[in-house]
Amino acid sequence: MLNRRAVLRLVALAALSRARPAAAQAPGDAEWKKVIEAAKKEGKVVVYNGAVGTPALPKAGAAFEARYGIRFELLEARASELRERIRTEQAAGKVLGDVSHNGSTTTALQLAENTFQPYGALPNGARPIAPFKADGTRVPIYVIPYGILVNTELVKPGEEPKSWKDVLDPRWKGKILSDDLRALGGGAVLFMVTTQHFGKEFNDKLAEQQPHMNRDLRGNYPRVARGEYPLYLPFTLPDILELKGLPVKAIKPVEGAPYVRFDGALFKGAPHPNAGRLLLDFFLSDEGQLAYGSLGFVMTVGGLESKVPAEARAVAQTSLLGTTDPKLQDEMLKLARQIYK
Amino acid sequence: MATLDISVRAPRTFVRGTLRRNLALAALVALLAFLTAYPMAMLIYGSLHTTPPGEAGAFSLDGYRAMLSRANGLVLLNTIGLSLVKTGLSMALALFLAWIVARTDTPHRDLLEVLITLPFYIPPILTAMAWGMLATPKGGLLNLAWTGLTGQREPLINIYSYGGVVWHMMQYSTPFLFLLMVGAFKSMDPALEESSRMSGASAWTTFRRVTLGLMLPVTTSAFILSFIRGVESFESALVFGTPAGIEVITTEIYHLIHHVNRPDYPQATALALGIMVLMFGLVIWQWRLLGGRSFFTVTGKGYTPRVSRLGPWRWATFGFCVFFFVVTVVLPVGQLIVGSFFKFFGFYRTSMLTFDHYRAVWDNRLVWRALGNTLLLGLLGATATMVLGGLVAYVLVRTRFAVRRVLEVLAWLPWMMPGMVLGVGFLWAYALLPGPIQLYGTLWALLVAYVTLGTPLAVRTMSGAFAQLAYDLEECSRVHGAAWWTTFRRILLALAWPSFAVGFILIFFVILRELSASILLYSVGNEVLAVVVMRLWTEGKAGQVSVIALVMLALVFLFRFAERRLVRTHLGRS
Numbered sequence: 001m002l003n004r005r006a007v008l009r010l011v012a013l014a015a016l017s018r019a020r021p022a023a024a025q026a027p028g029d030a031e032w033k034k035v036i037e038a039a040k041k042e043g044k045v046v047v048y049n050g051a052v053g054t055p056a057l058p059k060a061g062a063a064f065e066a067r068y069g070i071r072f073e074l075l076e077a078r079a080s081e082l083r084e085r086i087r088t089e090q091a092a093g094k095v096l097g098d099v100s101h102n103g104s105t106t107t108a109l110q111l112a113e114n115t116f117q118p119y120g121a122l123p124n125g126a127r128p129i130a131p132f133k134a135d136g137t138r139v140p141i142y143v144i145p146y147g148i149l150v151n152t153e154l155v156k157p158g159e160e161p162k163s164w165k166d167v168l169d170p171r172w173k174g175k176i177l178s179d180d181l182r183a184l185g186g187g188a189v190l191f192m193v194t195t196q197h198f199g200k201e202f203n204d205k206l207a208e209q210q211p212h213m214n215r216d217l218r219g220n221y222p223r224v225a226r227g228e229y230p231l232y233l234p235f236t237l238p239d240i241l242e243l244k245g246l247p248v249k250a251i252k253p254v255e256g257a258p259y260v261r262f263d264g265a266l267f268k269g270a271p272h273p274n275a276g277r278l279l280l281d282f283f284l285s286d287e288g289q290l291a292y293g294s295l296g297f298v299m300t301v302g303g304l305e306s307k308v309p310a311e312a313r314a315v316a317q318t319s320l321l322g323t324t325d326p327k328l329q330d331e332m333l334k335l336a337r338q339i340y341k
Numbered sequence: 342m343a344t345l346d347i348s349v350r351a352p353r354t355f356v357r358g359t360l361r362r363n364l365a366l367a368a369l370v371a372l373l374a375f376l377t378a379y380p381m382a383m384l385i386y387g388s389l390h391t392t393p394p395g396e397a398g399a400f401s402l403d404g405y406r407a408m409l410s411r412a413n414g415l416v417l418l419n420t421i422g423l424s425l426v427k428t429g430l431s432m433a434l435a436l437f438l439a440w441i442v443a444r445t446d447t448p449h450r451d452l453l454e455v456l457i458t459l460p461f462y463i464p465p466i467l468t469a470m471a472w473g474m475l476a477t478p479k480g481g482l483l484n485l486a487w488t489g490l491t492g493q494r495e496p497l498i499n500i501y502s503y504g505g506v507v508w509h510m511m512q513y514s515t516p517f518l519f520l521l522m523v524g525a526f527k528s529m530d531p532a533l534e535e536s537s538r539m540s541g542a543s544a545w546t547t548f549r550r551v552t553l554g555l556m557l558p559v560t561t562s563a564f565i566l567s568f569i570r571g572v573e574s575f576e577s578a579l580v581f582g583t584p585a586g587i588e589v590i591t592t593e594i595y596h597l598i599h600h601v602n603r604p605d606y607p608q609a610t611a612l613a614l615g616i617m618v619l620m621f622g623l624v625i626w627q628w629r630l631l632g633g634r635s636f637f638t639v640t641g642k643g644y645t646p647r648v649s650r651l652g653p654w655r656w657a658t659f660g661f662c663v664f665f666f667v668v669t670v671v672l673p674v675g676q677l678i679v680g681s682f683f684k685f686f687g688f689y690r691t692s693m694l695t696f697d698h699y700r701a702v703w704d705n706r707l708v709w710r711a712l713g714n715t716l717l718l719g720l721l722g723a724t725a726t727m728v729l730g731g732l733v734a735y736v737l738v739r740t741r742f743a744v745r746r747v748l749e750v751l752a753w754l755p756w757m758m759p760g761m762v763l764g765v766g767f768l769w770a771y772a773l774l775p776g777p778i779q780l781y782g783t784l785w786a787l788l789v790a791y792v793t794l795g796t797p798l799a800v801r802t803m804s805g806a807f808a809q810l811a812y813d814l815e816e817c818s819r820v821h822g823a824a825w826w827t828t829f830r831r832i833l834l835a836l837a838w839p840s841f842a843v844g845f846i847l848i849f850f851v852i853l854r855e856l857s858a859s860i861l862l863y864s865v866g867n868e869v870l871a872v873v874v875m876r877l878w879t880e881g882k883a884g885q886v887s888v889i890a891l892v893m894l895a896l897v898f899l900f901r902f903a904e905r906r907l908v909r910t911h912l913g914r915s
Binding site for chain 1: 395470473477583586598685765769772773779782861864865877879880883
């Protein structure tokens with residue numbers, strides 16, 4: 001028997017489901033079955049991935065292949081290269097890619113350029129939890145949170161920076177290794193988020209610390225571990241799972257982690273649209289999400305934490321500080337170039 | 342030099358036109374135009390349009406206006422200065438090494454010749470990683486050794502500096518220049534030098550005015566090739582220059598394409614085209630320098646290259662070559678070999694010893710597929726490029742056809758354009774190719790791009806070689822009834838075989854390492870090794886990348902020794 005509260009909840013849910021946009025509505029079983037059959041006939045899906053070398057996507061792809069028997073093919077390049085490739089393909093009418101797997105900023109810019117088509121209703125379309133949301137064209141797949149990497153032999157536990165502002169302490173002058181804060185990527189995310197939350201002064205002061213900037217990303221971890229520099233920022237927190245055995249530690253600053261969200265979207269003119277649609281849905285399934293969660297990335301679907309190994313869960317349990325705003329990106333990049341000459 | 346300026350013109354047999362010959366020439370021009378001018382035309386369009394090809398927009402000069410800024414002028418001056426310093430130092434070093442190997446009795450010259458060229462074949466990103474570990478001011482192994490041995494507190498070397506950028510670039514340009522010039526040193530009739538000595542010239546004057554003078558086509562070509570490559574160099578400036586605040590044209594273009602919300606193709610392409618125009622100035626200078634002179638060193642008479650007897654100094658020259666090998670190969674490659682056996686690159690603890698990187702590469706299907714594709718493209722691409730380059734060089738050097746200047750300009754174009762911009766030109770050109778031919782998305786798109794990229798090198802290599810061959814050799818063959826193709830194959834190519842082999846190997850390894858065009862043209866199933874290496878590198882798999890680099894080095898050894906064996910057998914038979 002239903003009590004009053006349960007009835008009210010059902011009514012509220014029914015009202016909510018009516019109010020949802022079409023994209024968030026689940027398709028009927030028969031309709032979805034047709035999508036799966038059509039996808040199987042298409043036989044493969046081609047993903048254009050801007051997160052070059054990420055181990056999570058091939059893992060998700062293998063799970064997708066195993067479940068549907070549809071070949072998962074991956075083409076990787078930098079975000080800007082993929083963007084120009086698909087633009088040219090669409091202009092020439094020779095589209096080879098089906099699904100975009102890229103950072104939310106690039107995806108937003110491509111959306112404005114009319115690169116994608118609506119994917120229609122997905123059975124898992126309503127699963128992402130706030131602040132994440134599938135909007136009918138983009139599916140939020142996972143989140144990369146950023147923190148600080150420290151060398152444990154050079155930095156004693158009591159001296160570790162606990163806050164982003166701690167890295168401004170004069171003792172770290174000349175001792176910070178950093179991703180290039182003037183370039184798209186983790187560096188630009190850190191610059192924009194810290195500017196928005198702590199003001200321009202934060203980066204003015206960070207510039208006075210004379211950080212050694214480059215774009216070698218993962219090549220920088222061994223440099224910190226070898227003791228060349230005691231600190232590296234912004235550190236991709238899930239990467240700490242790969243560095244076991246080295247004298248390094250990941251710090252999650254108290255203010256929270258700047259982050260970048262990775263979105264999936266279906267290219268306009270995709271040669272395998274049904275397989276693409278099926279894959280977008282799969283990204284939001286338990287299996288798809290756990291491919292990312294088990295490697296320490298923040299999942300966009302809630303309630304799966306208990307299924308993630310403890311080590312990865314510890315990494316992913318991070319309060320999020322903020323992310324980039326595509327509309328402000330150019331302005332921020334320009335400002336970063338002025339500050340970090 | 343005046344004594345050598347004999348006005349020799351191509352024989353009439355080579356200039357008399359026939360319909361067949363004109364058709365062949367037209368086909369050659371059309372082929373080169375498709376390979377080089379077509380992608381370039383797309384880039385010119387991109388530089389003059391507010392949007393890239395295929396998108397609605399308007400014609401505009403904004404890209405060129407933005408290009409003409411004071412900041413870009415300073416960056417350009419910096420780039421030219423950097424490349425001049427790098428090329429000058431490399432040239433001096435390469436000439437000395439080539440002289441040691443080709444014209445002295447230094448012991449084990451055959452082995453030294455192979456060893457000196459090895460640095461060219463190591464992917465720059467790996468030597469950058471290795472030199473980062475060796476010469477970083479904080480904790481670099483060489484600096485630690487220096488401070489430990491001398492008690493000094495300041496590090497000896499800072500690789501993140503102007504000198505560091507020059508040094509890293511020199512590791513590629515020195516063996517590259519050596520490869521281009523050593524063949525010319527070898528194939529030189531000593532009679533000319535002996536005449537000079539008998540006329541009273543000193544050894545130094547003879548070397549300067551006769552030996553180097555006769556090598557002018559080769560040395561100027563090599564200098565220009567290397568200087569232009571220096572202007573377009575990217576990895577060294579990005580890795581070692583950016584942290585030190587050193588900006589060059591390519592890092593600026595990289596910024597315009599990759600580090601802004603909407604890639605600024607008009608300015609990026611305008612900048613690249615502006616550089617191209619400037620670089621053409623150099624080529625015109627070479628035309629004027631060499632115009633009307635003869636540089637024959639290989640004639641119908643038999644000869645053996647003169648070898649200087651160095652006495653006990655031959656061990657000093659031997660030591661110098663070995664020192665070069667140790668610094669440019671043993672130190673960085675030693676890091677790669679050791680690093681490939683440890684879990685984390687640069688952490689040499691027994692608890693971290695592992696074969697995991699070898700196992701991972703062995704088990705990686707993508708690596709094998711990419712290796713297969715790359716070897717196929719390398720062999721096909723290098724062969725096709727050298728044949729095309731040989732034909733173009735023949736027309737340039739050994740005929741008086743009016744169209745030869747057009748061919749020369751077309752053949753130079755790809756060398757003048759930074760790879761990352763030319764890659765975009767290929768993408769636009771192949772994807773938007775009208776008509777029924779589907780090039781984009783196939784393996785052949787990569788092959789066509791590689792042939793285009795290799796053509797300037799092939800033409801320069803073969804031009805230098807052909808310029809040294811006297812016309813009497815060709816005439817003899819024709820007089821004895823041989824057809825043009827037989828003469829070309831059995832006389833010209835046979836005599837220029839060392840240069841052909843060197844060109845083949847250079848292009849093969851240019852293809853093996855090429856990334857800028859590959860990343861924009863590869864498709865699923867058509868992956869190439871450079872793309873896979875980039876993926877592994879970005880993923881932080883330095884150990885696996887080292888394993889692949891070692892496989893590539895093993896290939897180099899194999900190729901170099903096979904080529905030398907072939908050359909020796911072939912020349913012996915001749």
